[in-house]
Amino acid sequence: MLTLEKFEEASEKVREVTLETKLIYSNFLSGLTGNKVYLKPENMQFTGAYKVRGAYYKISTLSEEERGKGLITASAGNHAQGVAYAAKCYGVKATIVMPTTTPLIKVDHTKSYGAEVILYGDVYDEACAKAYELAEEYGYTFIHPFDDLAVATGQGSIAMEIFKELPLVEYILVPIGGGGLATGVSTLAKLLNPKIKVIGVEPAGANCMQASLKEGKVITLAGVNTIADGTAVKTPGENIFPYIQKNLDDIITVEDDELVVAFLDMVENHKMVIENSGLLTVAALKQLNVRGKRIVSILSGGNMDVITMSSVVQQGLIFRDRIFTVSVLLPDKPGELSRVSDTIAKEQGNVIKLEHNQFVSINRSAAVELRITMEAFGTEHKGKIIESLEENGYKPKLVRTNL
Numbered sequence: 001m002l003t004l005e006k007f008e009e010a011s012e013k014v015r016e017v018t019l020e021t022k023l024i025y026s027n028f029l030s031g032l033t034g035n036k037v038y039l040k041p042e043n044m045q046f047t048g049a050y051k052v053r054g055a056y057y058k059i060s061t062l063s064e065e066e067r068g069k070g071l072i073t074a075s076a077g078n079h080a081q082g083v084a085y086a087a088k089c090y091g092v093k094a095t096i097v098m099p100t101t102t103p104l105i106k107v108d109h110t111k112s113y114g115a116e117v118i119l120y121g122d123v124y125d126e127a128c129a130k131a132y133e134l135a136e137e138y139g140y141t142f143i144h145p146f147d148d149l150a151v152a153t154g155q156g157s158i159a160m161e162i163f164k165e166l167p168l169v170e171y172i173l174v175p176i177g178g179g180g181l182a183t184g185v186s187t188l189a190k191l192l193n194p195k196i197k198v199i200g201v202e203p204a205g206a207n208c209m210q211a212s213l214k215e216g217k218v219i220t221l222a223g224v225n226t227i228a229d230g231t232a233v234k235t236p237g238e239n240i241f242p243y244i245q246k247n248l249d250d251i252i253t254v255e256d257d258e259l260v261v262a263f264l265d266m267v268e269n270h271k272m273v274i275e276n277s278g279l280l281t282v283a284a285l286k287q288l289n290v291r292g293k294r295i296v297s298i299l300s301g302g303n304m305d306v307i308t309m310s311s312v313v314q315q316g317l318i319f320r321d322r323i324f325t326v327s328v329l330l331p332d333k334p335g336e337l338s339r340v341s342d343t344i345a346k347e348q349g350n351v352i353k354l355e356h357n358q359f360v361s362i363n364r365s366a367a368v369e370l371r372i373t374m375e376a377f378g379t380e381h382k383g384k385i386i387e388s389l390e391e392n393g394y395k396p397k398l399v400r401t402n403l
Contacts (some may be wrong), residue, residue, distance in 0.1 A: 002184070004191050007159075008160070010154045011157040014053045019044060021040060021044050023039065024038065025037070025038055025039075029269075033295075035288070039282075039299055040158060040162060040298045040299060042301060043273070043274050045301075046085070047078070048078070048081065048301055049301030050301065051082035052086060053155050054145075054148075055073075055083045056082070056086040056089070058150040068092065070093040071093065072131050072141070073095075074096070074097045074124060074130070075097075076099055076177075076232065077102050078301045080106065083115070088114050094114070096116070096117050098118070098119055099229075100120065102229065103303065103304065105306075123224060123232055123234060124233050125220075145180065146180030147236075149239060152183040152240055155183070156185055159172065159185045171199060171288070172296045173297045174186070175277050175280040176200040176209045176251065177230060179240050182244060183237075183247075185298070186198040186244070186247035198247060199249055199284070202253050203227075203228040203232070203254060203259075207253050208221050208224075208236045213244070217241075218241050220235040221235070227308075228259060228276040229277065230277030254284055259276045260312050260319055261316055265282065267313070274301070275302055276304070278299045282297055282299070284297075321379040324376065325371055325402075326371070326398055327396070328396050332358060337354075340370060340389070344389070348377075353371075353372075354371070354372055355371040357370075
């Protein structure tokens with residue numbers, strides 16, 4: 001049972017390994033939504049995510065015999081690091097099965113805590129099946145990343161901290177993968193204040209909890225497709241599902257494109273790197289049809305590799321019309337390129353790439369194609385640049401940007 005006493009015990013226990021992640025008031029998100037928005041920055045934990053809470057508390061409840069057998073788990077990264085770090089604290093062996101798609105930074109960090117890492121399967125569910133197989137073969141003690149009441153209790157310590165800092169909180173937004181974090185947070189939140197609203201947020205391409213709640217039972221998605229790798233789960237937890245049914249008020253789903261824009265918002269306005277799963281609650285703020293409410297968005301983690309980060313930044317700039325590409329046709333004669341450049345420069349556009357195609361037409365003197373990729377300040381500025389090109393006799397066509 002998830003009781004207040006157990007949550008209090010877990011909250012005290014996890015203080016041994018967690019950093020204090022005080023709430024951050026967001027002027028930007030508050031102004032954007034008309035609410036008072038606070039961020040719970042679990043990306044600042046030593047392991048880069050909240051998962052160490054549940055892992056450490058769960059291991060603390062095991063017997064010496066259970067710990068002595070060695071621990072095993074499956075994870076897309078953050079729970080892996082939590083278990084690896086907690087196992088190191090207790091001086092026990094840990095084996096972690098991770099999907100082959102796990103970002104390199106999460107794999108390397110997990111290894112750095114002394115755990116043995118096995119890469120298997122394309123998604124969490126396949127890695128989990130392998131971990132169970134190895135647990136049976138070698139007698140390891142399995143630490144489930146979400147479908148375990150002790151793990152969920154440890155994760156619920158986040159809600160305890162939120163209430164201590166912001167007793168009058170009215171909404172808590174929590175990411176959902178398998179449901180462990182949402183279970184702990186929503187259950188404790190309702191114990192502390194039955195009137196509070198706890199909203200789960202899932203990727204639209206991995207909405208296993210939303211689908212299960214709709215059916216009234218745990219179901220398995222045929223597949224998942226999302227950049228939010230930490231929440232790319234096909235089947236939510238059986239043991240925790242009744243708590244979700246009872247305590248979660250609603251679920252919001254977020255498209256991948258919204259996560260890309262949210263990443264840019266957090267980097268530019270809060271100077272924080274948040275991984276895609278952690279951005280779910282930021283993106284979901286725009287879908288809340290409320291005003292003037294005290295809202296906490298849980299930022300579940302910040303373990304994002306540099307290559308993914310670079311790609312997300314580029315896509316975010318494109319979505320925000322900060323980078324765009326146009327195609328224009330012009331005569332193949334001296335001075336035409338300079339004319340186009342001058343037109344863009346007068347509008348303060350910044351050219352970052354030119355592609356000159358002389359073979360777009362049989363008659364080169366009549367027309368060659370020039371593709372111009374440039375930076376702008378946003379949608380309005382982009383419109384002014386295009387308008388200026390039109391006024392100077394060009395017929396710019398927007399084309400897909402490839403950086």
